[in-house]
Amino acid sequence: MKVQLIGLGNVSKSLIELLINENERLNSLGYPFKIVSVSDSKGTAFDANGLNLKEILKYKKEGWASFIKYKEGYMALQAIKDIESDLVVEMTQSTLSGEPGLSHIKAALSSRKHVVTPNKGPLVVSFKELMEMAKRNEVKLLYEATVAAHVPIFCLLSSCFIADEVVSVEGIFNATTNFIIGEIENGRSFKEALDQAIKAGWA
Ligand SMILES: NC(=O)c1ccc[n+]([C@@H]2O[C@H](COP(=O)([O-])OP(=O)(O)OC[C@H]3O[C@@H](n4cnc5c(N)ncnc54)[C@H](OP(=O)(O)O)[C@@H]3O)[C@@H](O)[C@H]2O)c1
Structure with a gap:
């Protein structure tokens, strides 16, 4: 893949x-895969034969200047349209407008590529439209990671509980909220807890 x-x-x-x-x-x-491109906000690294992922982490940290497979200005939207692939994993920041993730997901689905995303924004803005688009193009749009990290919720609802009526769902479904509430219980202020969550990369 x-x-x-x-x-x-x-x-x-x-x-x-x-x-x-x-x-x-x-x-x-039985899930062999090749990462054929990786995009950040400034450009895209690509190789049809598969990128070396250790190199990607190294150059992202140290700067892309000496990495010939990275093209500055070659944006994700274009890379989704140009580069042959089966699956797009959309992991840009969640925003109120849904962008840039919304355009990325639409481009992938209309190119008949499956999409997996932890990005809440595009789904909040255009859930129905995106699901219809996926169906029309006979591909999957999977979003289990948008809430509760890796706890399987949506797949349980759409498979095991399909014939049940869900009366209510309770719990803390967001790791950031869970962390902040825990820290407040331990005597920290909201701001201290939030700053800590931002530092850890969760918020
Ligand atoms: N962090 C968590 O624990 C968590 C948990 C569940 C869901 N989520 C969701 O997962 C998504 C990613 O979260 P994160 O914490 O990884 O966010 P992040 O650290 O802010 O990373 C966002 C990435 O998107 C890139 N980006 C921004 N605009 C772009 C564009 N136009 N084209 C291509 N790349 C672009 C940024 O590029 P640069 O590197 O160049 O800035 C950055 O690498 C979010 O939607 C978030 O809500 C996160």
Whole structure:
């Protein structure tokens, strides 16, 4: 499977580390993958034969200047349209307008590429339109990571509980909120707890 990663922040870097560390296991499960492009806010690194993910983390940290596979100004939207792939993982920041993620997801779906995203913004703004677009193009739009981190909620509702009527759902479904409430309970102010969450990359 050829995969494009859009965004290279906290979530994306954690995903890349997982892909590096669990590469053997993923292959043994029958899910071989190649990351054919990675985009941040200024450009895109790409290689049709698959990028070296350790190199991506290194150059993102140290600067892209000496990495010939990175093209500054070659933006994610264009890369989604140009580069052959099966799956786009959209991991830009959540915004009230849904952008830039909304345009990225629309471009991927209309190019008949599956999409996986932890980005809440585009779904809040255009959930119905995006799901219809995915259906029309016969691809999947998966968004389990938007809430409750890796706790399986949406897939349970759409499979195991499909014939049930969900009466209510209770709990704290957001790691940032959970952390902040915990820190306030431990005597910190809201601002101290929020600053700590921002420092850790959760908020
Ligand atoms: N962090 C969490 O624990 C968590 C949990 C659940 C869901 N989420 C969601 O996951 C998403 C990513 O979160 P994050 O914490 O990784 O965010 P982040 O650290 O702010 O990273 C956002 C990334 O998007 C890139 N970006 C911005 N505009 C772009 C554009 N036009 N084209 C391509 N890339 C662009 C940024 O590029 P630069 O590097 O160049 O600035 C950055 O790498 C958000 O939507 C968030 O709500 C996060």
